[in-house]
Amino acid sequence: MTGTEETLRLTIAALMRLTRERQGEVAAAIGTKPSAFSRKFGGQTKLTFDDADALAAHWGMPTLDLLAGPTHAADKLPERLRLPAGTQQALTPVAEPPKSRKATKSTEPAVAPALAVDGGRVAFAEEPDRDAFGSLVRAELAPCVLCGVPVENRAAGQPQHQYGKCPPREPVESTPPAEPDTNEDATGRDGVVPAPEQALPREILPPDMDEGGRIVQALPEPCVLCGQPVTARAGGRPQHAMGMCLYSAPSTVAAVEIPTPEPSDKPAGRDQDKRHSESQDPSELAEYIHVAVEGAVQKTGGDFDAALEELKRIAIPTVMHLFNRTRATGRYEHSVFPPTDEVLRKTAKERADQIWEARPDSKWRNPAVIKGAEVTALDMNAMYLNAFNCHLPIGQLVEGPPEHNPKRAGVYLITPPKWVHEHLPNPMGGERKKKGDVWVSEETLRLLLELADADLCDPPRIVRSLVSGATESLLKKMRRTLVDVREKAIEENDELTYEFVKSLYSKFVSTSGESPFNDQIRRPDWMHIIRAKANANMIRLALRADEAGLLVARVTGTDELHVVGNWREATIQRRGKTVLAFPEGRSLSQVKAKNVYTVGGKR
Structure with a gap:
């Protein structure tokens, strides 16, 4: 069972996503520095009841509503604090301070430098945490504070993609619901189910976890919050982890095409799983390698030694991409960062x-x-x-x-x-x-x-x-x-x-x-x-x-x-x-x- 402090951290992540607030803004709300807030949010230091009171006042709700969990707190969040669906937070230019020979101490809370990254979103990128041996510090999957996508890396004690290099965001194209046709059956033409006219539910559930501590994955289906394909599951339904959708949930979702299965006497089971796992074309993976080689040749002007050095430089991300692609449809969901004995x-x-x-x-x-x-x-x-x-x-x-x-x-x-x-x-x-x-x-x-x-x-x-x-x-x-x-x-x-x-x-x-x-x-x-x-x-x-x-x-x-x-x-x-x-x-x-x-x- 999730404790009160951990529930509060999940609630903070969900509300920050809904309000599009940055770490520095929330840190200022509780009267602390971003680095100190990072340690609180990452679990290195404790969140106090004074922090909960300050956060509740900042988000305009009673403290008990904030402590009731992310779903309840999201419902109680005033509409004026929510970023309208389909919009993004604009990048506000930061004025440079006047140059002076003598440094002056500011009374304003310290704010980490702002960065404009993919999609024009504003984020705070910290140096990745490393242990005494220089290896990257990793922990259980948690939503990245920059983009919301689950990540094991840590920076200043908080979950964050390395150097703020989050996965790129792509715009979501929503399709308006089709006009009802009384001459069609419930499935519509060509097996397409019309999108519902009502808004998607805002209930956010914690992600389903397996015995290895990893988020349960399945075949991609539209997220119940935003409509984008997602493999993660929460409460048995497709949902981005902790509601950290790549964009605000649109009011409607594009119609989902449901393929009509061919009649078969064989029961669904291992054979169908095997066919699906073998459906990936190996030539596509081989082509990825050939494209990398051609790119290195073009970049180095055809010099063999220089091209080989360039290929060795990209060998690790290339082979990990191949591994992830080959495992995308595998029958087994392996653990990438299990606890080490x-x-x-x-x-x-x-x-x-x-x-x-x-x-x-x-x-x-x-x-x-x-x-x-x-x-x-x-x-x-x-x-x-x-x-x-x-x-x-x-x-x-x-x-x-x-x-x-x-x-x-x-x-x-x-x-x-x-x-x-x-x-x-x-x-x-x-x-x-x-x-x-x-x-x-x-x-x-x-x-x-x-x-x-x-x-x-x-x-x-x-x-x-x-x-x-x-x-x-x-x-x-x-x-x-x-x-x-x-x-x-x-x-x-x-x-x-x-x-x-x-x-x-x-x-x-x-x-x-x-x-x-x-x-x-x-x-x-x-x-x-x-x-x-x-x-x-x-x-x-x-x-x-x-x-x-x-x-x-x-x-x-x-x-x-x-x-x-x-x-x-x-x-x-x-x-x-x-x-x-x-x-x-x-x-x-x-x-x-x-x-x-x-x-x-x-x-």
């Missing part, structure tokens, strides 16, 4: 968290490889992109039983099994500084369980688990898009697009955890799982080489496998068929020879 937090700026990714030990050498043997270093293509096909947790990680559930994913505290095969790399990677139990991610645990099933080691003992419901499809569409663009770039010998794709998937992995360069996601568990999947795949490739009769000399990093033997003709058995163990090429399922050297000689 202590084991996933960095203890210092330059130190890592407690998760061990089991990176292959670069110091390991196969003792069976004798001096003078010819070794081929095989380069594995796009290992991180291949690793996108992994089990990722959907929501917040919570404490689970000390066992592995294939339908869940997360991180685990395990007692690793002993590895006795000197001719194969240890699946737990390089030597750890601390012995004993260790935290590993989902893909490392799955690899150890696979090896235990193959009688190569004992099963790991699970001590603790932090898990959530899992799926392999979160990155499926984005992976498919990047693979298609990459393959086309290889066919057309387009090295610029090829390098851009490499930058896209590598930047997604490296900044999806906790990076000051990516303010759109904070999932350190995803980052560890993807990296661990790439490391686990290298161990699987080493096992494949051993199965094909090759001698594994060493494994370096996440993309080099050094083998002794005729790797081009080595074969393995798969599903009753004999196939090449390592087909040569640049595709994801192929490898290429990086170099050849002699053990004990010069490389």
